[in-house]
Amino acid sequence: MSDYSIGELSAETGVKVPTIRYYEGIGLLPAPPRSEGNQRRYDASARDRLRFIAHARAMGFPMPSLRAMLQIAGHKDAPCDDLDALVRDRLVEVDDRISRLTALRAELSGMLESHHHGTVGECRVVEVLSDHEQCGCEH
Amino acid sequence: MSDYSIGELSAETGVKVPTIRYYEGIGLLPAPPRSEGNQRRYDASARDRLRFIAHARAMGFPMPSLRAMLQIAGHKDAPCDDLDALVRDRLVEVDDRISRLTALRAELSGMLESHHHGTVGECRVVEVLSDHEQCGCEH
DNA sequence: ATAGTTGCTCTAGTCACTAGAGGTTCAAGC
DNA sequence: GCTTGAACCTCTAGTGACTAGAGCAACTAT
Numbered sequence: 001m002s003d004y005s006i007g008e009l010s011a012e013t014g015v016k017v018p019t020i021r022y023y024e025g026i027g028l029l030p031a032p033p034r035s036e037g038n039q040r041r042y043d044a045s046a047r048d049r050l051r052f053i054a055h056a057r058a059m060g061f062p063m064p065s066l067r068a069m070l071q072i073a074g075h076k077d078a079p080c081d082d083l084d085a086l087v088r089d090r091l092v093e094v095d096d097r098i099s100r101l102t103a104l105r106a107e108l109s110g111m112l113e114s115h116h117h118g119t120v121g122e123c124r125v126v127e128v129l130s131d132h133e134q135c136g137c138e139h
Numbered sequence: 140m141s142d143y144s145i146g147e148l149s150a151e152t153g154v155k156v157p158t159i160r161y162y163e164g165i166g167l168l169p170a171p172p173r174s175e176g177n178q179r180r181y182d183a184s185a186r187d188r189l190r191f192i193a194h195a196r197a198m199g200f201p202m203p204s205l206r207a208m209l210q211i212a213g214h215k216d217a218p219c220d221d222l223d224a225l226v227r228d229r230l231v232e233v234d235d236r237i238s239r240l241t242a243l244r245a246e247l248s249g250m251l252e253s254h255h256h257g258t259v260g261e262c263r264v265v266e267v268l269s270d271h272e273q274c275g276c277e278h
Numbered sequence: 279a280t281a282g283t284t285g286c287t288c289t290a291g292t293c294a295c296t297a298g299a300g301g302t303t304c305a306a307g308c
Numbered sequence: 309g310c311t312t313g314a315a316c317c318t319c320t321a322g323t324g325a326c327t328a329g330a331g332c333a334a335c336t337a338t
Contacts, residue, residue: 005335007284017285022326037334039285059243063325084251091247094240101237104198108230112223144304146315156316161295176303178316202294 004042013050020050028053028067061090143181152189159189167192167206200229 010017023029029050032040042050052073056066065086072083149156162168168189171179181189191212195205204225211222 005285016327018327019325021286026325035285035334037285039334059246087247087250091244091251094244094247098237098240098244101233101240105230105233105237107198108226108233111226112230144315155296157296158294160317165294174303174316176316178303196294 004047006040006042009042009047009050012047013054015050015054023050023053028070059090060094061086065090143186145179145181148181148186148189151186152193154189154193162189162192167209198229199233200225204229 004012006017006020009015010020015023020029024031029046032042032046035041049070052070053066056069061069069083069086072080143151145156145159148154149159154162159168163170168185171181171185174180188209191209192205195208200208208222208225211219
């Protein structure tokens with residue numbers, strides 16, 4: 001019953017077919033058994049693993065952390081401090097990114113407010129983009 | 140006085156030397172005049188343009204918008220509504236990104252809070268990553 | 279049985295750079 | 309003027325994470 005073709009697995013997980021094959025190629029997914037006619041047949045555990053991958057990627061975990069997490073997730077009886085640490089790292093990154101994006105947001109909306117209907121020559125957008133000093137934030 | 144070698148331009152703008160040449164190759168920067176010995180010589184306007192590019196990239200503008208902005212910035216007497224529109228688009232993107240990252244942040248910190256020192260087998264991090272339904276947000 | 283979809287492998291392309299090879303030119307010190 | 313070492317030149321190829329296409333095989337529905 002829980003036996004998927006690659007297309008079904010794709011539909012189930014939202015990961016595109018070529019991407020699934022790519023993941024197999026780089027060793028993120030184990031090579032599944034094949035049908036008589038050499039087509040991939042996946043089971044529920046492959047589906048779960050792919051969901052794990054897809055979700056972690058969607059959350060912005062970089063590929064190396066992902067590999068590490070999969071490794072760790074395989075050892076069901078190990079303590080999960082290491083997993084914890086990866087999540088914590090990612091959390092710090094996300095916080096950082098949020099604050100930088102917030103500064104950027106302020107910069108962009110400031111640009112929009114401070115110039116009303118002039119010409120490009122006298123446009124603050126151009127100025128701000130040309131001169132980093134004016135934007136008052138550091139990227 | 141305002142006459143730079145590629146290395147000086149790089150130091151001045153923070154854009155790496157090969158990247159400057161790359162930008163020239165893809166037509167983001169005009170090909171500058173050369174010295175007797177065929178080395179690139181940049182002037183202040185090239186420096187400004189590169190700063191514009193670097194800053195816009197740092198702010199996350201995609202390459203196509205960048206090209207459009209450079210185009211527009213070239214027409215000093217045109218109205219800057221188009222430029223405005225690009226900035227506004229980017230602002231919407233940034234807002235969107237911030238809200239998605241904020242949701243992600245909540246998810247990550249929820250993962251950390253809800254599991255204290257078990258083993259990987261019973262770890263919520265693994266569960267949450269495996270099952271998207273549990274995270275209550277959509278990426 | 280046949281048509282149409284889905285699957286297979288393999289190669290090559292994408293984007294925005296980055297790295298390296300192999301050679302030339304410049305700037306400084308003697 | 310000469311030498312040395314850094315900076316420059318072009319060109320090719322590599323990166324990561326996919327994506328697209330060619331050319332062919334297998335599965336599914338009628």
